[in-house]
Structure formats: C-alpha cells, structure tokens
Amino acid sequence: MSEKVRVRFAPSPTGPLHIGGVRTALYNYLFAKKYNGDFILRVEDTDQNRMVEGAEQYIVDCLKWLGIEPNEGVSFGDGSYTPYRQSERKNSYRQYAEKLVEAGHAYYAFDSEAELEQSKAANPNAKYDAETREHFKNSLTLNKDEVTDLLKSDAHYVIRIKLRANEDVKFYDEIRGWVTVNTSQMDDKVLLKSDGMPTYHLANVCDDYVMKITHVIRGEEWLPSAPLHVLLYRYSGWENEMPKFAHLPLLLKPEGNGKLSKRDGDRLGFPVFLLEWTDPKTNEVSSGYKEKGYLPEAVLNMLAFLGWNPGGTQEIFSKEELVDLFTIEHIHKAGAKFDFEKAKWFNAEYIKRLDDKVLASLVKEDVEEKFGTVDTQYLCRACRLVKERLIFLNDITSAYGYLFKTPAEYEEAILFKVKNIKEILILDDFIQLIGTFYEKDEEIENKIKEFATTNAIKAGDLMKFIRVSLVGEFSGPAIPDLILLLGKEEAAKRIRNCYDQI
RNA sequence: GGCCCGUUCGUCUAGGGGUUAGGACAGGAGAUUUUCAUUCUUCAAACACGGGUUCGAUUCCCGUACGGGCUACCA
Numbered sequence: 001m002s003e004k005v006r007v008r009f010a011p012s013p014t015g016p017l018h019i020g021g022v023r024t025a026l027y028n029y030l031f032a033k034k035y036n037g038d039f040i041l042r043v044e045d046t047d048q049n050r051m052v053e054g055a056e057q058y059i060v061d062c063l064k065w066l067g068i069e070p071n072e073g074v075s076f077g078d079g080s081y082t083p084y085r086q087s088e089r090k091n092s093y094r095q096y097a098e099k100l101v102e103a104g105h106a107y108y109a110f111d112s113e114a115e116l117e118q119s120k121a122a123n124p125n126a127k128y129d130a131e132t133r134e135h136f137k138n139s140l141t142l143n144k145d146e147v148t149d150l151l152k153s154d155a156h157y158v159i160r161i162k163l164r165a166n167e168d169v170k171f172y173d174e175i176r177g178w179v180t181v182n183t184s185q186m187d188d189k190v191l192l193k194s195d196g197m198p199t200y201h202l203a204n205v206c207d208d209y210v211m212k213i214t215h216v217i218r219g220e221e222w223l224p225s226a227p228l229h230v231l232l233y234r235y236s237g238w239e240n241e242m243p244k245f246a247h248l249p250l251l252l253k254p255e256g257n258g259k260l261s262k263r264d265g266d267r268l269g270f271p272v273f274l275l276e277w278t279d280p281k282t283n284e285v286s287s288g289y290k291e292k293g294y295l296p297e298a299v300l301n302m303l304a305f306l307g308w309n310p311g312g313t314q315e316i317f318s319k320e321e322l323v324d325l326f327t328i329e330h331i332h333k334a335g336a337k338f339d340f341e342k343a344k345w346f347n348a349e350y351i352k353r354l355d356d357k358v359l360a361s362l363v364k365e366d367v368e369e370k371f372g373t374v375d376t377q378y379l380c381r382a383c384r385l386v387k388e389r390l391i392f393l394n395d396i397t398s399a400y401g402y403l404f405k406t407p408a409e410y411e412e413a414i415l416f417k418v419k420n421i422k423e424i425l426i427l428d429d430f431i432q433l434i435g436t437f438y439e440k441d442e443e444i445e446n447k448i449k450e451f452a453t454t455n456a457i458k459a460g461d462l463m464k465f466i467r468v469s470l471v472g473e474f475s476g477p478a479i480p481d482l483i484l485l486l487g488k489e490e491a492a493k494r495i496r497n498c499y500d501q502i
Numbered sequence: 503g504g505c506c507c508g509u510u511c512g513u514c515u516a517g518g519g520g521u522u523a524g525g526a527c528a529g530g531a532g533a534u535u536u537u538c539a540u541u542c543u544u545c546a547a548a549c550a551c552g553g554g555u556u557c558g559a560u561u562c563c564c565g566u567a568c569g570g571g572c573u574a575c576c577a
C-alpha cells in the first residue's frame with residue numbers, strides 16, 4: 001500500500017456500544033496496526049435528538065478496556081483533522097452540499113414533514129426520486145424566484161441528492177466483491193437536514209474524504225447505502241480518492257433469528273456490552289463483560305474470531321499475533337451467531353495462562369472487598385490452586401470463598417453425608433496427625449490414608465469428611481494442597497469445628 | 503412487498519473441481535483424580551435443495567428455499 005492506511009471507527013453516541021460495534025472497532029484497529037496506519041475515533045453525533053448522555057465516554061472507556069485505543073480522535077489526541085465530533089464540524093458540511101447543488105447533483109427541497117407524511121400515507125412505498133420529485137416542492141419544480149425567496153425566508157428546507165434515473169452504480173467491496181445497485185432502487189436521500197446538520201451519508205463521505213480515510217470498514221447494515229456514498233464521491237469530484245469499502249458480516253442472536261440486540265444480553269443472562277451500562281433515563285442496568293469477570297485479552301481474542309479466522313487450528317492468539325495475521329480476505333461473509341459458551345472457554349483459557357501474581361493482582365480488590373485484607377503471598381498461592389478451575393475472575397470469591405474465610409456453619413444436608421465419621425474417628429488423634437505434616441502433598445496424602453487404615457476407617461470416608469470440614473462442600477482442590485495453603489492450624493480448626501457440628 | 507448480501511457439524515469456522523471434508527466450543531464415552539474441575543484418549547455430528555457446466559462438483563453458473571440487512575430530515 002503506497003499511501004498511509006487510515007481507518008476510522010465512527011459510532012454514534014446513541015446508547016452503549018454493543019459487542020457488534022466493538023468488533024467493528026477491533027477489525028479497524030487490527031487492520032490499522034497491521035499496516036502501521038492510523039486508527040481514528042470519530043463520533044457521529046449528527047442526530048441531536050438521539051444523543052444519550054454518557055454514551056460517548058462509554059465508547060471511549062470500552063476501547064480503552066479492550067486495549068484498542070485509537071491514535072487519533074475524540075479523547076485520544078488530535079491529529080491533523082480536528083475536531084472529530086461531527087457536531088463540531090457542523091459548519092463544514094453545508095459548503096459541500098451547496099457545491100453539489102451548484103453542480104446540479106443536488107437540490108433544495110421545501111416539503112414539510114406533514115406533506116411528506118401525506119405522500120407516504122397515500123403510498124407506503126412512495127419514493128422521492130427521479131420519477132416522483134417533480135410532484136414535490138423543491139428547487140427543481142419551483143421557479144428561481146420562489147426558490148430564492150424561500151431560501152431567504154426562514155422556511156425550513158433540506159438538500160437532497162439528485163439521482164439519475166435508472167443508472168447502475170457499481171462498487172467493489174473488499175469482502176464481497178462487486179456489488180451493483182440501480183438508482184431506481186434508491187431515492188434522493190437528504191444530505192443536509194433542515195436543522196443544518198448533515199445526515200450520516202453526507203457527513204460520513206465528507207469526513208472520510210477530508211480525513212484521508214483509506215479504508216471504510218463497517219457493518220453490513222451499510223451495504224445498501226454504499227452506492228449512494230459512491231455517488232457522493234463521484235459527484236463531489238473525489239472518486240479518485242475514494243476509500244476502499246469492506247462491509248463486515250453482522251453478529252446474530254445466539255438463538256433464534258435476527259441481529260444481536262441490546263436486549264438479548266440480559267434476557268439470556270449474558271452481557272452484550274463490554275462494560276456495565278446504566279441507562280441515564282430509566283436507570284436500567286445492563287451487565288458488562290468486565291464486571292462479569294472477563295479478561296479483556298480473552299474478549300478481544302474471542303471477538304476477533306467471530307467472523308474472521310487466519311486458517312490453521314490455533315485459536316489462542318495475543319493481540320500482537322492477531323495484528324500480524326489479520327487480513328480482510330479472511331473475513332467470513334456470513335453473519336455469525338454469538339456463542340457464549342465459546343466466550344467462556346476463551347476466558348478460562350486466558351485465566352489458566354495467567355501468571356499467579358498477575359491473577360492475584362486482578363482479583364485482589366474483589367477478594368478484599370468480600371473477605372477483608374489478604375496477604376499477597378497467600379493470595380498468589382490461592383490463585384495457583386484454583387487458576388485452572390476459574391472461568392471468570394470473580395469465581396474466586398463466589399465459588400472459592402473458603403480459601404479466605406473459615407466456614408462458620410455447615411449445611412445440614414452435607415453434614416448428614418459424613419456423620420458416620422463421628423463414631424469412628426478419634427478427633428484428637430487426627431488433629432495430632434495434622435501436626436506432623438510437612439510441606440509435601442504426597443506425604444500428607446499417604447499419612448491420611450495410613451491413618452485411615454490403622455484406625456479402621458475407609459480412606460474415602462475420612463477424605464470426604466476432611467473435605468467437607470475445609471471447604472463446606474464435596475468438590476474443590478486436592479485436600480493436601482488445601483491443607484498446605486490454609487496451614488495446619490487453620491485446617492485443624494476447621495476440622496474440629498466441623499466435627500463438633502455433626 | 504422491493505432491492506442488496508449470505509448459506510460447510512447444534513455453534514464458531516478451515517478447505518476448495520478428485521479430501522476418510524480438518525479444527526475448536528458445546529454434547530456422549532473412557533482414563534487420571536479421595537471429590538469436583540483441569541488434563542488426556544475417544545465417539546457422534548455438516549457441504550440447504552433442484553438444475554446445469556465438467557470425466558468428476560461441497561467447491562463454478564443459474565434457479566428455489568431459508569436467513570440477514572436496507573427501504574427516515576436514525577445512524
């Protein structure tokens with residue numbers, strides 16, 4: 001590639017960024033980094049009515065958490081094309097629209113909302129295009145003086161693109177190949193709204209041109225309007241600098257049909273957002289991957305593989321490796337259903353590969369919040385013990401709290417299953433045995449088994465009892481490891497405590 | 503409805519004119535483990551359908567079905 005690659009992620013801050021949008025951002029990031037290009041965050045806030053408080057900051061936070069920070073754009077430092085918020089670029093768009101009018105590729109339209117609705121009501125398929133625009137109130141049907149007067153008065157008007165009738169518009173999509181749409185299927189889209197704001201189409205094309213964007217990588221929902229954008233480049237005289245297009249397949253619901261939507265997350269008990277989001281109007285809270293205990297690296301890896309695959313059988317890749325491997329050619333064409341089980345697997349894999357110390361530092365806050373101050377050394381050892389059993393980071397506090405807190409009371413039903421130990425075990429003898437344990441787990445295991453035989457206790461029964469004492473349930477890490485971690489005194493204390501409760 | 507895009511195991515996917523169609527997740531079985539998890543072994547599981555083209559099609563072409571998207575002064 002001769003010119004410098006520049007891509008952009010251009011969300012509109014109308015709510016929390018969902019996982020599909022995040023993947024779009026990720027692909028843009030990977031592509032940019034692969035070619036040592038620029039990755040830009042541009043906020044498309046041209047619809048003032050749909051703006052949601054906090055949404056822009058939320059987008060920024062998501063990108064930061066995932067580790068795919070733009071090197072230019074809103075809140076990531078100015079490049080040469082500031083500002084990066086379209087509302088702040090408002091004044092720049094009119095000139096381009098006016099130029100199109102002058103060149104005969106656009107026109108003023110004065111139809112009121114009511115009038116447009118009326119025509120829609122008369123014919124639901126009504127279009128505003130080459131065939132029908134003569135029936136509307138616009139600078140093509142009105143005479144010059146009327147138009148001048150209307151423009152001078154404070155009448156509301158929009159600028160619409162003037163499409164030629166029955167013209168095939170062809171463009172090349174990097175993922176799908178050539179796509180052709182006939183203008184008879186499109187209509188004279190509004191370019192500049194009556195409030196002076198550009199629509200997506202105009203703003204998008206102008207900014208991509210001005211910001212020297214080389215590749216437009218966006219969701220497939222934009223595919224049908226891409227021909228319109230191509231025409232805008234052509235009519236503006238920018239066709240030679242038109243970016244390449246790549247329309248990404250959509251992320252679909254895990255079950256049933258349809259595009260993954262914001263509601264799916266909590267309905268299915270899994271997040272569709274990276275970060276927890278509280279709706280500023282309803283105060284409704286939607287869960288996030290971060291809060292659920294996902295590692296950003298795992299989410300990134302998982303997301304990268306949803307619709308893309310480098311070939312081969314390896315699935316765990318670092319961000320750097322993904323950057324290295326990423327190519328648009330390997331992006332799949334069909335939509336991908338989101339699979340939460342696979343997401344869990346990725347997370348568990350990443351946790352397993354974490355260094356004990358790193359894991360400890362990641363869970364420290366959660367642990368201390370629930371169980372009070374914990375010795376770092378101890379936390380590291382606890383982490384090593386449960387690392388390969390964790391799916392989520394906070395499993396350590398929800399499922400392995402006994403590593404940090406003495407079980408106070410044991411469940412009746414569980415005690416019932418070990419109660420036979422009461423008559424056959426001489427507690428003091430066993431406590432004494434614990435005192436003889438050294439720092440080796442086979443040695444501990446052997447001693448326990450030996451003790452069982454000499455005291456005519458089934459080894460399994462003894463183990464079960466010890467396990468319940470230490471943990472409060474029938475599953476968990478190996479008993480010798482547990483004893484070594486908790487310490488002989490704590491272990492003895494728990495065993496005595498449990499024995500007393502039987 | 504119209505237009506555009508798509509369709510390989512349940513899911514994510516590899517592959518591509520001649521393959522026992524490969525991997526992963528989930529599922530089944532087994533081994534290891536005092537337990538659970540991990541780990542290991544193993545099993546089951548797919549080219550939507552119908553026509554072409556071809557010696558040969560899952561792969562190329564056309565149609566059908568199905569799925570998705572778009573069809574706003576929303577992005």
